Amino acid sequence: MKYKFLLDENVIYHAIQRRDKFNNFDLTAAKLLVLIAKNCHSIVIDSTLWKSYHKILARLKSEKSDFVKMIMHIHLLLSNSEKSMTDFQTLPELTDETIYPRKDIYVVRAAYHFSAVIVTSDSDLTEAINIMEHASVKALHPEKALKLARET
Numbered sequence: 363m364k365y366k367f368l369l370d371e372n373v374i375y376h377a378i379q380r381r382d383k384f385n386n387f388d389l390t391a392a393k394l395l396v397l398i399a400k401n402c403h404s405i406v407i408d409s410t411l412w413k414s415y416h417k418i419l420a421r422l423k424s425e426k427s428d429f430v431k432m433i434m435h436i437h438l439l440l441s442n443s444e445k446s447m448t449d450f451q452t453l454p455e456l457t458d459e460t461i462y463p464r465k466d467i468y469v470v471r472a473a474y475h476f477s478a479v480i481v482t483s484d485s486d487l488t489e490a491i492n493i494m495e496h497a498s499v500k501a502l503h504p505e506k507a508l509k510l511a512r513e514t
Contacts, residue, residue, distance in 0.1 A: 365403045365510050368473045370482035371414040378432050383483040390504045397511035405446045406476040410468040462490045473499045481507040
């Protein structure tokens with residue numbers, strides 16, 4: 363089965379930095395991006411995520427770092443129409459948005475719009491999504507998303 367993944371910007375940041383949310387060395391997010399590309403899954407992106415991703419990439423690209431290969435991999439992944447799906451229209455509001463963290467409403471809207479799996483290290487967002495019983499959207503920590511991304 364091919365999956366559509368919506369990557370919260372923290373996943374992109376963690377992939378580039380090779381760190382988890384506690385700043386420990388961790389390749390999980392980087393492995394996830396590689397597996398998404400390798401196994402023909404896709405990343406879905408709305409206009410807000412697109413801007414957020416590019417801010418992260420631009421900021422980290424300007425820093426002297428050894429993460430240039432991962433930055434370029436992410437850039438190529440986002441630019442490849444077979445690997446990413448974009449929709450820059452204004453996404454409709456959800457019925458009850460008060461249950462989700464306010465800062466993540468755009469992530470939730472996009473996930474419902476694309477019927478995608480949200481990948482995030484934000485436990486508040488994961489909990490808010492997963493207490494709802496909507497089969498079309500779920501949220502996973504990058505470690506759990508690796509299992510889906512391994513499928514071919």
